[in-house]
Amino acid sequence: MTKNYSKFKNRIRFITSIVMLVWIIFFVQLFTIQIIEGIDNPQGIREEIVKGKRGNIFDVKGNNLTQNLTFYNIGVRPNKIANQDALLKDLSDCTGTDLGIYIERFNSQKSYISLEKKTMNNCHELKLKYADGLVINQDHKRYYPEENLFGQIVGFTNIDDIGLSGLERQYNKYLEPKTGSRVFKRNGLGKRISDPTLPYDAPEDGSDIYLTINKEYQAILREELINQIENTEASSAMGLILNPQTGEIVSMVSVPDFDPNKPQDFEVEYQKNRLILDTLEPGSTFKVVTMAAALKSNISVTDEYNVEGPYNFHNIKMIEDSEPHEVLTVKEILAYSSNIGTIKIAESLGRDKLYNQAREFGFGSKTGFNLNLEQSGKVYETKKWSLSSMHSIPIGYEVSVTPIQIAMAYSAIANGGFLLKPYMVDEVKKSDNTVLKNEQRFRKRILSQSDAAILKDMLSYTVENGSGKKARISGWDVSGKTGTSKKIIDGEYSESEFLASFVGFFPKENPQLLGLIIIDGPSVDKNYHWGSMSAAPVFQSVMQRIINIDSEITKNKTNKKNKNKKSDPILIQKNIKKSQNIEMVEMPNLYGKSVMEAYSILNKKGIKPQLKGNGVVIFQSIPAGDKIPKQSICILKAEIKS
DSSP: OHHHHHHHHHHHHHHHHHHHHHHHHHHHHHHIIIIIIOSSOGGGEEEEEEOOOOOOEEOTTOOBSOEEEEEEEEEEOGGGOSOHHHHHHHHHHHHOOOHHHHHHHOOTTSSOEEEEEEESOOOHHHHHHHGGGEEEEEEEEEEOTTGGGGHHHHOOBOTTSOBOSHHHHHTHHHHSOBOEEEEEEEOTTSOEEOOTTSOEEOOBOOOEEEESOOHHHHHHHHHHHHHHHHHHTOSEEEEEEEETTTTEEEEEEEESOOOTTSGGGSOHHHHSOHHHHOOBOOGGGGHHHHHHHHHHTTOOTTOEEEOOSOEEETTTEEEOOSSOOSEEEHHHHHHTTOHHHHHHHHHHHOHHHHHHHHHHTTTTSOOSOOSSSOOOOBOOOGGGOOTTHHHHGGGTOSOBBOHHHHHHHHHHHHTTSEEEOOBOEEEEEOSSSEEEEOOOOEEEEOSOHHHHHHHHHHHHHHHHHSTTGGGOOTTSOOEEEEEEEEEEETTEEEEEEEEEEEEEEEOSSSOOEEEEEEEESOOTTTTTTSHHHHHHHHHHHHHHHHHHHOHHHHHTOOOOOOTTOSSOHHHHHHHHHHOSOSOEEEOOOOTTOBHHHHHHHHHHHTOEEEEESSSEEEEESSOTTOEEETTOEEEEEEEOOO
């Protein structure tokens, strides 16, 4: 029995051993699967967001106005570092941060310590040395290398890289990258397991934006405005330069301004683009509205008006001129900026013609520029005019306009009568294709070519002989107009706060650049409150410096007409308009034609072409179907199509 019991006992031990072995094998396999490999364990599968890069913004010459900088946040886990002193020393050598700072921040009692935020040094070689004891996380930040120079144009983003102002906001949907994702595995020790079969949705970088803005022009304009603020003791200033043939904005400045890298350090008022978002009463620059309406009503530039003052308008207000005159022609009324003469012309026209002409120039309507929430201004319907409106509106009061509206109105005079839509974004482009291409766009024709030519001559006379003398550029025929307006302070027109302005373009026969200068609140003591004294000189300085650095402008220069020439170009243009013997031709449609074809067609028509670019025609300055005099000039823009 004892023998049988021993056999039974041995058998039990054997079975028990087998069972224990099976359980050991089972637990080892379970540990391997669940802990070590994590292959079939859903807890081992992870998904992470993969971000693309935000698109960048460039000026017309490819200069970066934005950058995406990579930063690193560095921390440590003290309990996983064998030699803490060595780590801190190595980290100090890598980042350049003083070792004492790290020693002060270090606290071995904590499970995690942040030692460095937003450093440019990744210190990845230390990651290999200290493994899990060193934590390095990558981060990104939008950076604006030009700082204040383009702050109001480019704008800035928030911490999540979403545009909050300027182009960053207006074109956010193009600049913003498409987020992707990556699925990966981790084992129970937290290590990644490479598996190319797992899903991967690649991110897509945002589109890049290419502007018409010229960095060199921008720097010149900003510098001259800042200098004039100091010289005239003004509170602020703004300026705008564009191509009047296309509507391309090449420079836009409002000072004081701000640095988009640290917007929180600047007043909100400095962050907005006043040329788009502010409205003002323009003063005498608005007088071209009256002159354009007069030409349409066949009032001659040689017609004379008695401008002796003061002029009592309906016993409401005494109107005076800054300089007294007796009799002036229409051309001289504009040149000497006579308030009395302008009002008398307006009286002869009536309310409706003035209102309609102001609206045709684009006043009271948005230009379509945006950047952000563009203002439309206000031109009141004639039924809302008061008894004083007829002596206020013709000389630029009782209306509110934006600076960019003024610039576009004068562009219509410069380019032969077309109101254009301004733009500064030339192209939105991904790495592999163009997403958006802005072309010059007409809003409408508002002046006949002959009336536009007369107004150009009148504005040229204003610069040569009238209030705009300080805007003259040696060797160039400049057209322009000064403006001075009282600011409204506490509901009353101030006698000490003024807006001084000048708007002009050159050369007269083929205008390439148009500039608007506004000085806000210049000193009255030295007569800086007059546009002729503070704004016109800035125009001259800015444009002269641009001419000096840009050979393309000089290359396209037209000779200034001889001042001693007896014939008056204004009278010549007026006679052309009235003559019944001038042969008129119909402008053909040249879009899509080769340059050679376009030249041949225009030569047969007796129209003079001026070409920019090569390839096929993508733009013509005179719309197809228009009736124009022979020898008219048509601007063509061409490009090579793939």
